[in-house]
Amino acid sequence: MLTRSGRFVLSRCSSTVGTGHTTTAPTEDQIQMLLQLCVDRHYISPGQRNTQHFLRGFGCSYGPLGMELKRNLLDQWWHSVTRSRWQVFGINTLNCGEEGAAHGLRMVDSGLLQKVLEQPELSREQLVHEACRLLQKSPSVRKSLLQGALEQFVPSMELVKRKLPFGLAETGLCFQPSDGSGCSAEVTQTSLVWFCSPRTSSQWLDHWTRHRLKWWRKFALNPSGFSSSEVPQEELEESALRGVKIFYNFPWGPESLETLWSRGDTELLDAHRGAHSKLQCRDGRKSVPHVVSVSGNVDRGVKAFLSNSLQQLKRDDGKQKLQQRKALKLHPVLAPVKVALDIGRGATVELRQVCEGLLQEFLEAKISTWPGYLETLPTSVEQLIAKYDEMGVLFTVVISENTLESGLLQVRSRDTTIKETMHVSEIKNFLSRYISAADNL
C-alpha cells in the first residue's frame, strides 16, 4: 500500500544551491544558509572561527554527522583507488620527517625554545646560534603525502618484483603554513602516487583524471558541478610535465578538489639522492620510473558534496500556501544517517520496545540509525521529517499503535517523499538492499 505525503517540487527559480547556475539570491545568503544548516544539523561545530575553516576548505571541527560523512568519503576514496587495480598498495607514513624544506613548518618544543630565549648569560650571538640549532633539530611537518610515498618506493618495488606500473595510496593529515590571515591550516589529504614508465606517464595522467572525475560525479546530485581542466603551461609546478585539476563549481565560484601532476623523475631521484641503479624497474628497457601524483583535499570534498546536495524545495500543498523547505540529498553511501526511528501516537512504553529491538537489529546490520524515539519533546511527524531532510536521513521509520496490532510500520523516503507501509520483519532487509544497491551502482 502506498500513500503520498504532500509533494515537494524543486523550485524553478533561484533557490537551488550547488548547481553553479547564476542566481538572483545573493551568494552571501547561500553561504549563510549552507553554514546554518551544517551547524544546526551537526555537520560542523559552531563558532565563527570553525565555520571559516570549513568555508576555506581546511579541516575543521566536525560534529557527528560531518564526521561520518567525511569518514564515508574517505572509505569510498580508499576502496575506489585500492580496488581499481591490484597494483595499488596502501601505506601509512610519518607526519614528521627529519629533513624537510628549510623554511617549512616545524614542530618545536616551545618550553625548550623559551628556555633558550630566557637564558640571561647568553650573548646575542650565542642566543641566535642556540635558537637556530634547536629549530633545525625540530622535526619538520609534511605539507603533502608525496614525499612519504617517494621514500617508500624502494621497499615497495619488491612487492611487484620491480615491475611497472604500480602505485602507493595513503590518506592522512597534512599542514599548510599560515597565509597572511594568521590561520594555519590542517587538511586531510588523499594521495595516490603512481610509478610508471616514462613513455606512458601522459596516458596514465589521462587515465587517472577520468577515474577521479567519474568518482566525484558518481556521488553528486548535480554531476555537472564537477569538472576537470588542464593546468596551463605557465602555471605548471617546477619539474612537472603536465597537470590537471578537478574543480567543483560552488555558488561562489570554482575551487579545486584534487590535483594530478605528471612529475617526471626529478623528485624521485632527489628523494633517493640520485641513486639511479637502485630505482630502475623492469619495463622492456631499464628505466627510472616517472611519477604521476593524484592528491585530493577531503575537507573541501565534504564541503562540495554538502553544497552540491543541498536542495531548497518549495512545498506545493494544494492550498496555495508556499512553504520553503531544505533537503540534503547526499548520495546513499555518503549519507551519515541511513534511517531515523520514531514513534507516532500510542502506548509509549510498548512502542519504544519495538524501536529498541529494531535499533539493535539495524546496528548489527551496520545500518547507521538515528534513535529519534528517544527525544522526549513531542514533535509532529511533519516537523520530524523536515528535520531529517535537513540532516540528509534517507528513510524515516514510524512505529505506531498500528505496528503493535498488525506489525505494519511506515517508511518515508527522503528522495521520493513517498510513505510506504511495510511489515516490521521486512524493514532491515529493505534498508540493507537499498544501501548495497546504491553502493554497487
Next chain:
Amino acid sequence: MLTRSGRFVLSRCSSTVGTGHTTTAPTEDQIQMLLQLCVDRHYISPGQRNTQHFLRGFGCSYGPLGMELKRNLLDQWWHSVTRSRWQVFGINTLNCGEEGAAHGLRMVDSGLLQKVLEQPELSREQLVHEACRLLQKSPSVRKSLLQGALEQFVPSMELVKRKLPFGLAETGLCFQPSDGSGCSAEVTQTSLVWFCSPRTSSQWLDHWTRHRLKWWRKFALNPSGFSSSEVPQEELEESALRGVKIFYNFPWGPESLETLWSRGDTELLDAHRGAHSKLQCRDGRKSVPHVVSVSGNVDRGVKAFLSNSLQQLKRDDGKQKLQQRKALKLHPVLAPVKVALDIGRGATVELRQVCEGLLQEFLEAKISTWPGYLETLPTSVEQLIAKYDEMGVLFTVVISENTLESGLLQVRSRDTTIKETMHVSEIKNFLSRYISAADNL
C-alpha cells in the same frame, strides 16, 4: 576430499613469542625475529630509525600489510565503541588549537622565526621579544584527543537533549614531545570521552574497563597476554579520581595499551571557563557531569597483536627432520590479506586467466587478496605457503591444470594447515562466510 599437508606442531619449549612465559631464548632474539618478520613481510618499512619507532610503540612508517592491519584495528575499535550504545557519537576535531599548554609542542613557521633571528638591526632584547611573540602566536599541537572532546561537550548536549550519559568518540594523530632521546613521537590514538552523572562515574569506569579488555582479548591468539590493573592512588593524574590501565605482556615486559580515567568535572569546567549553568545536564538532579576517558594507542596495539599472533612452529614431518617455521596467526578480521591466489603446474596463460577472474570476484566481494600468481619467479608451493604464513594470509588458493579440467582448486588454511579441494564456483562464498562468521563471534 581432504588431504593433509605435513603437520606443524606448536613447539613446547621456549620458542613461542608473545605468551609472556619465561623463555630460554634471550629477549633480544625474540625482538629481532619479530622485527625481521615485520620488515620482510611488509608490515613496517625498513630502517633502524623506523623500527625503533615501532618498538617504542610510536607511529612508524608502515608497509602495505601493516597499514591494512592498523586500518582493520581502527575499524574494529570504531564499530565496537560507537555501536555498543546509541549514545556514543563520533567527532573529528582539529589537531592544532589556539590555546594550549605554555610549554607544549607548537607548529612554528621556521622561515618566519629564522627571519626574526637573522635581523641584524634588532637588539638582544627586541629579538627575544619578537621570537617569543612569534612562538605564542604559533598554534599548539594536541597531545591527546581529550581537550577536543571536552570542547565539543556543549554542542553535543543538544543531540541527547541534555540527558546523561553520552559519549564522544574520535581517532586521530597526536604528538608527544621528545623525550631525552631527541625522538619526538606521533601516535594514532583512540578516544572515548564519556559524560555521566557524578554518582555513576566509578561504575562506568568499571563498565568500560570490562568492555575494552574483552575487546582486546577477542582478537588475541593468547588472550591471557592482555590484562587490566587499577592505577595505584599515588600514581593518579592530577584531578583524577580513579584510573585503570590495560596492558599487553610483551616478551620483554608489560606495556600499557589503553588508559581509563575517572576524571571528575575539573577539566570539563576548565574547558568551558567554569560556566556551571551551561554544563548542567538532566539526571534526576541538575549536575555538571563527570568525565570518564578511555584512550588507547593504536600503534602499540598493532605491535601487541603482531607479537601476540607470532607463532614459531617446529615441523614434524615424520622423517626425524625438524624445521622451524613461523606463522602470524592474526585474527581473521585483523589479517591484512585474507587470501593468496597462486598457480601450480600447467598452461600458464589459461591458469592466469582463471586467477584474474577470481581476483576480480574477490575484490568485488571486498575480500583482500594477494595476487601471488603474478610473481614471475618460480617457487615451490611449500615455499609459498611458508611465506604466506609469515604474512598472516588466511587461505592460499592454488589453481592448477586440474582446475581447467574439473573446476576443482586447492584451498589451504593457515590455521588448520589442511588442504581442501573445492569447486571454483564455491570459493568466494566460502571465504565471505568464513570472514563474516569470524567477525560476528
